[in-house]
Amino acid sequence: MIQPNMPETTNWRFEIDVERLGWLTIDTPNSPVNTLSRLAIEELETLVVRFEELAKSGELVGVILLSGKDSGFIAGADVSEFDAMSDFSVLPGALQRTHALFSRIEALKVPMVAGIHGFCLGGGLELALACHYRVAVNNDKTRIGFPEVNLGIFPGFGGTGRSIRQAGPVDAMQLMLTGRMIRAGAARGFNLVDKLVRHRDMLRWEARKAVLQKRESSEAGFAKKVMAMGPLRGYIANKMREQVGKKARKEHYPAPYALIDLFEQHGDNWQAMSHGEIERFVPLMGSDTATNLRRVFFASEALKKQGIKGAKFARVHVIGAGVMGGDIAAWCALRGMSVTLQDLDMARIQPALDRGKKLFKKRLKKKREVDAAMLRFEADPEGKGAARADVIIEAVVEKLEVKQSIFGELEFKAKPDAILATNTSSIELERIAEKLKQPERLIGLHFFNPVAQLPLVEVIRSTFNTDDAIGRGAAFALAIGKSPVVVKSAPGFLVNRVLMPYMLAAVERVEKGESKELLDAAAVAFGMPMGPIELMDTVGLDVGKSVATELGHAVPEGSNFDTLVKAGKLGRKTGEGFYKWEDGKAQKGDVPSHADLAGLGRELVKPLVDMTEVVVAEGDVANDGLADIGVIMGTGFAPFLGGPIKARKDGKA
Structure with missing residues (x-):
């Protein structure tokens, strides 16, 4: 290998072989995964300037981008920097700089090929899409996607437009709106990946051939592109809003709706869509939703540190x-x-x-x-x-x-x-x-x-x-x-202990004549995935009664709850409880009108929030963060609020 005169970097290694192929390896120091930190992007910028010079002099015929980590390619941008980056005085300039860098990679006079194994997510996928060709290992460890929506944002390094260019509007938008990770074979079907290999050790050989043969990725065909043309784009955008609306309310999770608005405005021009990202991305990054979802992300990551290293289970x-x-x-x-x-x-x-x-x-x-x-x-x-x-x-x-x-x-x-x-x-x-x-x-x-x-x-x-x-x-x-x-x-541990007062208080209101449909709709309006009465039916009325009794909450003799249990009407599993169930779905009547559904929902979740604070105060969980992430994962409590204790501190619960 030839060691050309290159700028010093901590995140990247670069060398040129006798065929004048440049081998660029990303290896984030002191981290199990590669991330695109601000420093990594600045270093890559200096390297790309050097690539341009070497290509112009004929000393470089192409660049192959690989990962030095066993865990995968690049897991995305460095989330630990997001709080600082959400500053409106910093973020637009940083995004513009990264956009310019990725466009510069795309404009290189020699091919740049990405060799992907393991995780290729978020900003990592955006960088790969800026390369001219992509080779990926076709095994279960390879995962490709845009998980940004789970952090209250959407791709911000030009990935919205480039993914549409490659996969077409419908497939690309579904990938971004759902945040799901797909396997290499599916990514090949979406045209996000150009070539599959069976093993990681085949990446170098296949990438070498791609450079020497000057391969270039092809764009999505006309049949896919037509879905973003003319009036059809508005129709598709409305269908997307309808689908997103079934899972997320705009006031709770603005990111998917902002992405759909961007698509409706620029979806027929991938460059314009990429350029339009910045304006819509910036306010999302500093939103309460994104801030709280980052907190949930870090709390979730902290859970991984609780296990003893090296333990084996077969x-x-x-x-x-x-x-x-x-x-x-x-x-x-x-x-x-x-x-x-x-x-x-x-x-x-x-x-x-x-x-x-x-x-x-x-x-x-x-x-x-x-x-x-x-x-x-x-x-x-x-x-x-x-x-x-x-x-x-x-x-x-x-x-x-x-x-x-x-x-x-x-x-x-x-x-x-x-x-x-x-x-x-x-x-x-x-x-x-x-x-x-x-x-x-x-x-x-x-x-x-x-x-x-x-x-x-x-x-x-x-x-x-x-x-x-x-x-x-x-x-x-x-x-x-x-x-x-x-x-x-302790009785009920964390999740059952906080859930039971919430569900039983709602059941008591129904016993007194309030509409179960209204209470469930109010909880959903607040941000819960389902209402407390539907949840009780889903858990099973017999299980609910048993846990309630164990925790010291009596189910009154002769109450509707008690009568349903004695009649064997135990909820979803028997086809009838508080609701009748058909094909796994509760059959609900009309929801009575209410002036402030979300406010009623806040009232309903108060027993859950109160009990979460008690659990922490009594030392049953170590801290607020663990309580919040446990209740979010165990009950579905609104992630965009950061958990019950965070929501209480913010005055939202």
């Missing part, structure tokens, strides 16, 4: 094949663990195996991957897998004596270093562990239903537990792709 044994236990087992198998599922007989286990297969088909798609997951998911009515398991999870009926008996036997069967965990939703761990010879081994791993959709796992700590036991429990949650929040053992 085998999981789950006791209890009901909906919760069976779905926990299936999820662990989906995430690559070998799982044995125990219950009294195959008749009880088989439905869980069937549900697991449906999950695998939905998530894995390919038959060989589904078959492999089913091989990892084994019925075990005799409980033989417990002796080999690294993690044993009990998910049986909420009866103290039953749980005590199970763990009394497990203590002698399990490996000495195996995690013993209960999925109890409300019983204090000390009561379950009190008869064990080593009560410090038992921790709580409280999952939420549906397991495949809800990211939170409460890692419950009893007075017996050591830091190591809890750290290993958190590490296991992370290993199966869940977000752990450590909570002290």
Whole structure:
């Protein structure tokens, strides 16, 4: 390799080989992932100036951009800089500078090729789109997308226009509006990637060929571009607003609506759309929504630091094949663990195996991957897998004596270093562990239903537990792709403890004659994903009554709630509760008019916010941030408000 006279950089390495190919590697120092910090962008600017000079002199025939990280290409802009960057006196100039840099890359007289593996997100994808050609590794680790909407913004480095140029307006806008990450094959189908290779070690060879053959990416075809032309663009924009409106209100999440407005104005001209980003992007960056979503992002990232490093888990044994236990087992198998599922007989286990297969088909798609997951998911009515398991999870009926008996036997069967965990939703761990010879081994791993959709796992700590036991429990949650929040053992832990007063207060209002439809609509207007009555039906009225009783909230004899439970009308799972349910949807009547729906919603969530403050004050969670992220993940509390405690401090709850 030739070492040309290049400017000094901390985020980039550059060298030229004997074929005059330039190899540019991004390697963000002291970070597991690459990010485009302000310094990284400034350094890249000086490098591109040098590329122009070398290309002009004939010393450089092309540039290949690769990552030096195993984690992936570039995870996006450096979010830790966003608060400082939201200053209106700083942000416009910084965006204009980056726009100019990416345009300069696009205008290079020699090809620049991006070689992508792992994460290629946000600003990283915007940089890749400014290159002339893109090669990506076609495996499960490659993820490509624009997650900015989850931070209350949209792509700001020219990515809106360039993605439309490549993928066409409909596919590009859907990618930006949803924030979803797609695999390499889908990205190739969207024309965001030009060539796929099977392994990372093939990137260099394929990228080399792309430079030497002067390959250039082609734009989206006319059939896709036509969707942004003339009056059709306005129609498409309105359809997008309609779809976004089903999930997010404009006053809560302005970013997707601002992006649609930008598309409606400039969607037929990708350069104009890129240039128009800055004006609409700047006010979003400093908005309350974006500020709070950044807080949620950092709180979520902090959860990853709770697990002990180096902990390994290969085998999981789950006791209890009901909906919760069976779905926990299936999820662990989906995430690559070998799982044995125990219950009294195959008749009880088989439905869980069937549900697991449906999950695998939905998530894995390919038959060989589904078959492999089913091989990892084994019925075990005799409980033989417990002796080999690294993690044993009990998910049986909420009866103290039953749980005590199970763990009394497990203590002698399990490996000495195996995690013993209960999925109890409300019983204090000390009561379950009190008869064990080593009560410090038992921790709580409280999952939420549906397991495949809800990211939170409460890692419950009893007075017996050591830091190591809890750290290993958190590490296991992370290993199966869940977000752990450590909570002290107290009735209801965090989520059930804050949810129950909220739901029961709403039920009491319905008992007194208020409209359940109105209360649910008010909660949604406030920012909750669904109202408290619909939520009670979704949880199950029997479960709600059981948890309420465990937490000391009596369900009055003869109340509508009590009558429904005794009649077996338990909500969504039986087809009727407070609502009738058809095809998984609550059948609601008209919502009565109300002068201030969001204000009523704020009134409804007050018991939840009050109890969250109590939980923190009593030390059941370590701090406000953990409480906020736990309640957001466990209840869906409005992320744009930053969590219940942050909302209370801001005067919004």
